[in-house]
Amino acid sequence: MKRIMIMGSDVTLFDQLTGRELEILERLSIGLSDQQIASELFLSLNTVKWHNRQIYSKLGVSNRVQAITQARILGLLDHGAAPPPFQTRHKTYRRLMEQRVHFTSSFDGTRIAFAVAGNGPPLVKAATYMGHLEYDWDSPVWRHWMEELTRAHTLIRSDQRGCGLSERDIINMSFEAWVCDLEAVVDAAGLRQFPLFAMSCAGPVAIAYTVRHPEKVSQLILLGAYARGWLNRDLTEEQIKEEKLMISLMQIGWGRENPAFRQVFATQLFPEATTEQLRALEEQMRISASPEKAVALEREMYQIDICHLASQIRVPTLVLHARGDEAVPFEEGRLLASLIPDAQFVTLESKNHLLTEHEPAWAKFVASFRGFLKSNDG
Numbered sequence: 001m002k003r004i005m006i007m008g009s010d011v012t013l014f015d016q017l018t019g020r021e022l023e024i025l026e027r028l029s030i031g032l033s034d035q036q037i038a039s040e041l042f043l044s045l046n047t048v049k050w051h052n053r054q055i056y057s058k059l060g061v062s063n064r065v066q067a068i069t070q071a072r073i074l075g076l077l078d079h080g081a082a083p084p085p086f087q088t089r090h091k092t093y094r095r096l097m098e099q100r101v102h103f104t105s106s107f108d109g110t111r112i113a114f115a116v117a118g119n120g121p122p123l124v125k126a127a128t129y130m131g132h133l134e135y136d137w138d139s140p141v142w143r144h145w146m147e148e149l150t151r152a153h154t155l156i157r158s159d160q161r162g163c164g165l166s167e168r169d170i171i172n173m174s175f176e177a178w179v180c181d182l183e184a185v186v187d188a189a190g191l192r193q194f195p196l197f198a199m200s201c202a203g204p205v206a207i208a209y210t211v212r213h214p215e216k217v218s219q220l221i222l223l224g225a226y227a228r229g230w231l232n233r234d235l236t237e238e239q240i241k242e243e244k245l246m247i248s249l250m251q252i253g254w255g256r257e258n259p260a261f262r263q264v265f266a267t268q269l270f271p272e273a274t275t276e277q278l279r280a281l282e283e284q285m286r287i288s289a290s291p292e293k294a295v296a297l298e299r300e301m302y303q304i305d306i307c308h309l310a311s312q313i314r315v316p317t318l319v320l321h322a323r324g325d326e327a328v329p330f331e332e333g334r335l336l337a338s339l340i341p342d343a344q345f346v347t348l349e350s351k352n353h354l355l356t357e358h359e360p361a362w363a364k365f366v367a368s369f370r371g372f373l374k375s376n377d378g
Helices: 018-031 034-041 045-059 064-073 087-095 142-149 175-189 202-212 237-253 260-269 275-290 291-302 330-339 360-375
Strands: 001-008 009-012 099-105 110-116 122-125 152-159 196-201 217-223 315-320 345-347
Touching: 018 034, 018 045, 018 064, 034 045, 045 064, 064 260, 099 175, 122 175, 122 315, 142 152, 142 360, 152 175, 175 202, 196 202, 202 217, 237 260, 237 291, 260 275, 315 330, 315 360, 330 345, 345 360
Parallel strands: 122 152, 122 196, 196 217, 217 315, 315 345
Antiparallel strands: 001 009, 099 110, 110 152
């Protein structure tokens, strides 16, 4: 069997074919059209055609007939058998999923960790704090997010400076540094154009990046995001006291083995979560950042104000926000959508800042996310 070099490793051609490509090969072999494959796998037609080109290139052929013939010679197809049930395909896809972690240097020399996983056109997820490239895949909080975001795309995501696998012993934790870090990751990944997805505090970073690099961002998707940090909102005296108390709690209890202090934050982000999910989020908070870095990040987020930048966005934008979100009030999401010209706004009926896999709001998010990417697929 032909052997090739990928990322410096000598592997077989069979190893190079991905789970998604094998799914498409199976459907090509039973005569489905590109449009039928797109409909069955919930992909856009352009995405299927992109995968076809990847398959042809890897098999060393120029059309589907040759691809099917070559695949059968190599034993990649079950000689015309029907594709397996969805549940089996889903498990196979999860088992075949691999993540490759890399490092790049930002403008000030800070080492930023980023990961590449999945197959298909690129999708970039802007970094948020409380992230950890390795832990996310095993977490009941993030696992369904990882599976969805890699379902039809190559996902590129990173750990924020001071967090996860990125360099932690740093001083500069500024908003400007966060934007520069995203620039460094995109450049290191060699991306020309891509959809950009951002959640929560990563939303303002994604907006600033898009204003600077409108030629690179094909679509912008924002979930639970905002234009104004706490200090730039119209807060009551009671709310100001509450935020100061939260900072004090972070300084005292963030890094302790006892999760009592972190539960305050976890329940704010995840009020309708299961006990397992809350424990996983509490643990991720502890391992992703030190108390000092968590406080520094939180204080910087309080000062954000990108209202003037939001009005400069000129790419198709989708803004989604949970109506009962306690971490970022619904009104802030609605304000953000009103600032971005022609932005589409979707209300999610949930109290969770981080959506759980089995709540109706998750299904609505997935449908809106997929529909938006498909309708704006160039």
